[in-house]
Amino acid sequence: MQQQGWRTYLYDAEQPYTPVASVTGKGESRQVWYYHTDVTGTPQEVTAADGTLVWAGYIRGFGENAADISNSGAYFHQPLRLPGQYFDDETGLHYNLFRYYAPECGRFVSQDPIGLRGGINLYQYAPNPIRWIDPLGLDYTTWQIHSPGYGDVVQKGLHFYAPGGVELSVRPDNKGGITFTNAIPNEAGSPKVTKAIALAKEHFEKDVRFRNDILNKENEAVQSVLDHAKRETGSLRDLANGRSREFRDIARNVERHNTRGGCV
Template sequence: MVHALRYGDGNLQNEARYQYDSLGRRTHKQVEIEGTLTTTQFLWQGLRLLQETCGGGQQLYIYEPDSYAPLARVDRTDGGKPSLYYFHTDQIGTPLEVTSAQGDLVWQARYKAWGDVERFEVQSVEQHLRFQGQYFDAETGLHYNTFRYYDPGVGRFTTQDPIGLLGGDNLYQYAVNPTGWVDPLGLSNNPISNTPLGETLAPVSARTGKTYQGQQIFKITGKTTIDGVKFKPGDYYYMDGMHKDHIETFSSKNASKGVFNLDGKYNAEKSARAAKRIGSGC
C-alpha cells in the first residue's frame, strides 16, 4: 500500500503516503490531518524495526534474542536525555503494558481476539507495536506487518499471500490460532517462524500447499546454511508431527539432509536414524 485516504461523514479525515526500500521494508510514511503534515522515518535491523523518527523525537527498540517480541524502548528528543521504557508482553510477545525506568505504568491495553485494541487502560505515551512484527497505523486502523497489512478487526490480511495458492486456498489467513501462533513477516503461518531456526529459514521458505503426516511441507527458495549444512532452492522440510521440536530436511532428489532442532542445531542422533529415509517430495 502506497496511498491511503480515510473518510468520515463524507469528508476526508486524513491522507497517508508510504515509501518502501528494495527489500519491501517501509522506510517513510507521511500523514496529513487537517492540513498538518507529519513524517515518520523507519530504520531496520534485518527485518525487525529498529528505530522510528518523527519530528525531533526518536524511538529505538530492543527485542528478545532471535525474536520479534519487544523488551525495551529508548526515547530521545533533540538535545534531551534518553528515556527508557520496558515492555511487558503476553505468551506470544504482544505488548500488554509499558513501564518507565522508575516503574511507573505508562501504557496498558486490552485486546480483542485478533489483536484489535478493545480499550486503553493507560496511555501516557504512544505505543505502536502489536502482534509480533506488527506496527499500528492510527491513520488507517491497520497493522503494518512487513510484507502485508493486517486488519485486526477481522483477523485477516488486506492483500493476498505473495506466494499465491502455494500457501493454501485461504490467501488472506493470518495464523491458525492467534493465542499461540505469530506471523512477524506477514508471509506464512510456519510453526517454526518464531524460533532461532525460523530466523534462518523464514526468508528462504515458501509453503507448497502439500502436507506430510499432517504437517505442512515448506520448500527452500534460496541458498542458506544451517549449522554447517548447505541448502539450495528445491530442498524442502517439514516439522516432526509428534514431538514438534525438530524438522526433517530433504534434498530436491528426496534424500535426507539431516534433522535439526528448533534452536538451529544439527541433531546427530536423529539424523543417523533418518539417513536412509526417502522424502515425500514437494
C-alpha cells in the same frame, strides 16, 4: 507523556519479534521503557524505569486493541501490535511488512504474496493467533516447529516449514538420530522436498535453538496427544498412542545429540 522524535526498539535475541524495551530521547533526557508481552510476543503493558505503568492495552485474539490504559495520567504512544505489526494511525490498519492487516476482522486486506504456499486461505493471518505468528505477512516462520494442535500433530507429527515453503515432519531414525520427511504425502520425491530435507539435516546439526525448539514442542505434543487419546477409541487411540511414543523417541534422540555436543 507522549514521546516525540526518534524511538529505538530493542528485541529479544531468542525471539526476534518480541520487544523488550524502547529508548527515547538523548543524553540526560534519554528514557527507557520496558515491554511486557504475552506468549506470542504481543505487548500487553509498558512500564517506566521506576515501574510506573505508562501503557496497557486490551489486545483481542486477532490483534484488535480494544482499549489504551495509562496510570501516568498522560498519553503514551505504543504502536506495536501482533508480532511484526505496527499500528498505522491514518488507516487503522496494521503494517505487516509485506501487506496490511485488518485487526477488527482478523484478516489481511490483500492476498498472500507467496500464493498457496502459505495455505489455501490467501487472506488468513494464522490458524490460531495464540499459538502461531506471521511477522512478515507471508508465511509461518521458517525452522519454527508448529505448536501442536491435536489433529494436526497426530496426522503429521512435529512439523515445520523449511526454506521454499516445504513443510517437513521430524522423525526418529533407526540409528538413534533424527531425520526428516515430507509432511504432505503427495509431494514425496519432488526435488524441492529432497533439497529441503538436506537443508533441515544441516540446520539440525548446526543450530541448538532448533533442536531445543523440537524438545519444547515435543513435551507439549505428548501432553496434548495423551490427553486426547483418553477420549478416543479403537484405531484413533492406537494412532495417538503410537504418535506419543514417536515423540518420546524424538526427545531421547535430540537429547543424546545435545549431550554429544553440536554447533550452537
